[in-house]
Amino acid sequence: MFEYAPAPESRSVVDLKPSYGLFIGGDFVEPGDGGSFKSINPASEEALAEVAEAGPGDVDRAVRAARRAYDEVWGPMPGRDRAKYLFRIARIIQERARELAVLESLDNGKPIRESRDVDIPLVAAHFFYYAGWADKLGHAGLGPNPRPLGVAGQVIPWNFPLLMLAWKIAPALATGNTVVLKPAETTPLTALLFAEICQQADLPPGVVNIVTGAGATGQALVEHDGVAKVAFTGSTDVGRQIARSVAGTRKRLTLELGGKAANIVFDDAPVDQAVEGIVNGIFFNQGHVCCAGSRLLVQESVYDEVLAALKRRMAQLRVGDPLDKNTDVGAINSAAQLERIRTLTEIGSAEGAQRWSPPCELPARGFWFAPTIFTGVSQTHRIARDEIFGPVLSVLTFRTPAEAVEKANNTPYGLSAGIWTDKGSRILWMADRLRAGVVWANTFNKFDPTSPFGGFKESGYGREGGRHGLEAYLDV
């Protein structure tokens, strides 16, 4: 037998300041009417830095700076020059990739393997992709004369902090808009490092502004009269509030909200591949994924086999230090999120589902939750209906493809779905009928800047990524 040997990534590549101001008009400034808050490392509960909290006056300053930059610099600038700034940013992200990855894992709790191999490479790829669109917008097939909207107010979540920033900022800038972005209050640090990257790229002041803060800051931003476009990724409840608050304005709105995706395994699927897909679907990023495959639908005839293989595989998952390169499952992002996961899983047990986790030693400090599955779940159970946003899988069964479709679509959400089968015609039949914006067949949780992402139904509206992602930021 081998002893386990950790392989920790060095923190020394990250140079954290004790405190950060707001990034407005190209400079870091002190908040005029706000206080500050601490960003916590969820794996250790240590405070990483003190971050300014933007009040309404600060948000107003940021929107004005963005408007000025839009009117005077970024709007009039030829697309080919906007493109070059975006290419510069993409290059700097590649060059500083390790620093960004380590900081992301420190602030968010996600495994370094994911921030290093998934998040940050996709961030760079997004800027590269949209950079190339900046001088080709008339060829995007969206109309003969696409025009930018003005200032985009963007509010992003904590699960993929820098990647969500890239999904928002890259298409907005490529299309000639300027940006005020609010990162999540538990994960503001990579956005602030991104602000430094904007300085390093000599991006004109005011084109990108970062206002840190919590819900009130976000509300001040989306309700600001100077904002022409609101883009939000987060919970369906907040999405509803935002949709109400922009009602009656001319603000354009895109929402990327919650999900409760079905991951459907047929009896002819290769079991080992399917199990990898199930694990990736729900335990990737601690299940803090809006498109997570949180409902496993297994065809009855292979239920025992799939469950046994899944449990064997789950027993191999390494939960712990996000900076350990061997770690599969990192820390839950915050105490509040941990509490929500605990509450919903307790409801799962109380409603009669059977809970199972592999033997798993959790660190004493920090926010942790062992990978968990519930079997004997029925469609009416809360854990089959509510988005848990944690490493918790609800297992249901089905007999026929038609039943699988009915169960998969029996949710107010419609963000993603997974299909595992060897039969090509069945994949296409299923894909036609699943009411979801992204369908992964014999794969799961794949992302690419060229590939549109977004939901049906209460998972929101609008698409991010691909040619479709331009539309949200253009008046056509």
Next chain:
Amino acid sequence: MSDGGGMVDGGGGGRPERVDVRKTYKLFIGGKFPRSESGRSYPVQNSNVALASRKDVRDAVLAARAAVKGWSGTTAYNRGQVLYRVAEMLEGRRDQFVGLGVPAAEVDDAIDRWVWYAGWSDKITQVYGNANPVAGPYFNLSAPEPTGVVGVLAPAEPALLGLVSVVAPAIVTGNTVVVLVADTSPLPAITLSEVLATSDLPGGVVNLLTGRPTETGSWLAGHMDVNALDLTGVTDPGFGTELERAAAGNLKRVLRPPAEPVDWAADPGIGRMTAFLETKTVWHPKGV
């Protein structure tokens, strides 16, 4: 229109002037012509027009929802054929619309608009879909799909062309609609429903409710089984805001009232179709 036709002796031993048969203008729900459940009506151009109620809105949404599976599941080729058939039927009833007071040029534009949208049925996916060159060994396609049931507040003017211009783009892609017809000009709308009923269009794909949108609008906007809302016909900004807020309950896709007057005769572009489409992206690994 009726001349008010009382019985008059034609005199001279010829045929007596006949008494005309007047039309009862009813709602159009699920391919049938029911009266309003409320039993109410209001007078327009010497006719009684049904005054739809909350229950009628619910019935219409049920009919529209029931029609989604069949209509969205049919081929694009078939939907194009059906829409073209509507244009044929409309052309045949051209004089009837003129008789209701719709200008002849508007009727012609409305017929041409059906033909225009009919041709989009099997082209919008090619124009609005994509093959995505992802950085990995994956097949990846994005294609538009209908969003489901669309609630529509139709513009009052132009009564026929405006109505056709909001209904045709919503249904050509496979959506079904519940339309609240403007209360000032319902007769062309009801006559259009007679065209639709004789055009191979499955029942429930288009449902037309006459009455007062100010009364029924909030029920439609707040209905949890409606996926999207077209507010093109709303002229009161406060009412538009109220409906948009109600629509947020289940995150309906909302097409707001136009910021500027619409030139209904101009090329409409694809925006009225794409407003009620969802993009679905399918990934599959390539391997042997």
